[in-house]
Amino acid sequence: MSPDASSSKTVIAVVGASGSGKTTLAKVLVELCQQHQAGASVAKLSLDAYYRDLSSQSFEQRDQTNFDHPDALEFELFYQHVASLRAGQAITVPRYDFTQHTRIAGGDVLKPPDILVIEGVLLAAHPPLRSQVNWWVYVDTPNAICLQRRIERDFIDRGRSESSVRDFWFSRAEPMFQEFGAPAKAWADFVVSGEQPVESTARDLLHDMGLVPH
Numbered sequence: 204m205s206p207d208a209s210s211s212k213t214v215i216a217v218v219g220a221s222g223s224g225k226t227t228l229a230k231v232l233v234e235l236c237q238q239h240q241a242g243a244s245v246a247k248l249s250l251d252a253y254y255r256d257l258s259s260q261s262f263e264q265r266d267q268t269n270f271d272h273p274d275a276l277e278f279e280l281f282y283q284h285v286a287s288l289r290a291g292q293a294i295t296v297p298r299y300d301f302t303q304h305t306r307i308a309g310g311d312v313l314k315p316p317d318i319l320v321i322e323g324v325l326l327a328a329h330p331p332l333r334s335q336v337n338w339w340v341y342v343d344t345p346n347a348i349c350l351q352r353r354i355e356r357d358f359i360d361r362g363r364s365e366s367s368v369r370d371f372w373f374s375r376a377e378p379m380f381q382e383f384g385a386p387a388k389a390w391a392d393f394v395v396s397g398e399q400p401v402e403s404t405a406r407d408l409l410h411d412m413g414l415v416p417h
Contacts, residue, residue: 212289212315213414214335217322218387219342220380222349222356224397228342229322231405236318239415246316248288250323252297253281256306265304271324271379278329285335288315318414324380327387338412341388344397346377 215232219225229247236245255277257265268275284294295310326332327339350372357363388394393411395404409415 212291213318213337213412214285214289215318215320215338215340215412216326216332216336217320217340217342218324218326218384218391219344219397220346220349220384221324221376222352223342223344224352224401225322225324225342227401228340228395228397228405229320231401232320232409233318235402235405235409235415236320239409240318243317244314245318245320246313247320247322248285248296248313250276250281250321250326252299253277254299254301254304258303258305262303268304269375269379270304271375273325273328273383276325278332282329282332282335285319285321285332288313288319289335291315325383328383338393338408339387339391340393340395340408341391342397343388343394348398350377 217225217229217232226249229249233245233247236243253276254270255275257268280297284296287294293312293314296313297310298307299305300307321336333339350369353372353376354365354368357368358365393408395408406415
């Protein structure tokens with residue numbers, strides 16, 4: 204869905220389940236744009252930075268929050284920031300402490316790029332955001348592969364057992380994505396496989412968007 208004609212900025216949204224490969228695809232899209240768009244500025248913005256600050260709650264209360272539900276994210280601020288970047292205004296991206304479920308003081312200044320790639324599991328759960336995006340890319344990856352990638356990642360990064368990751372996946376992550384994220388597959392501009400080589404997928408996408416040559 205094309206945004207308002209008032210801005211010439213290009214915004215590409217990448218959505219998909221946890222473990223689908225969306226973050227890797229977004230990263231490669233940025234790298235290829237930087238290589239082929241001479242003189243253009245390119246940046247990536249992740250929805251993960253916009254979890255709500257729960258510092259007013261006890262840690263026990265924070266730990267009971269369903270972070271796979273859209274309510275856990277400050278979509279209003281994310282939308283405002285994307286709109287500001289498209290309007291040529293710099294933003295301060297929040298910093299989030301995932302171990303404490305709180306925001307860290309300060310933030311990272313992001314100047315308005317010519318091409319902005321945004322990514323997140325639940326990006327499509329905020330309908331107003333669709334008006335700010337030129338191209339929606341849905342990364343379609345079988346659930347079994349997403350789960351296996353999640354198991355491997357959480358074991359390495361968080362020291363979690365396979366059984367705990369499976370329990371979390373089937374009780375929250377997968378059903379929340381099916382309700383709030385998966386519907387984007389029906390209206391996305393592009394649906395790509397998360398099992399294919401990521402660089403060729405990214406190159407084909409950018410070619411179809413008119414941003415890089417084959």
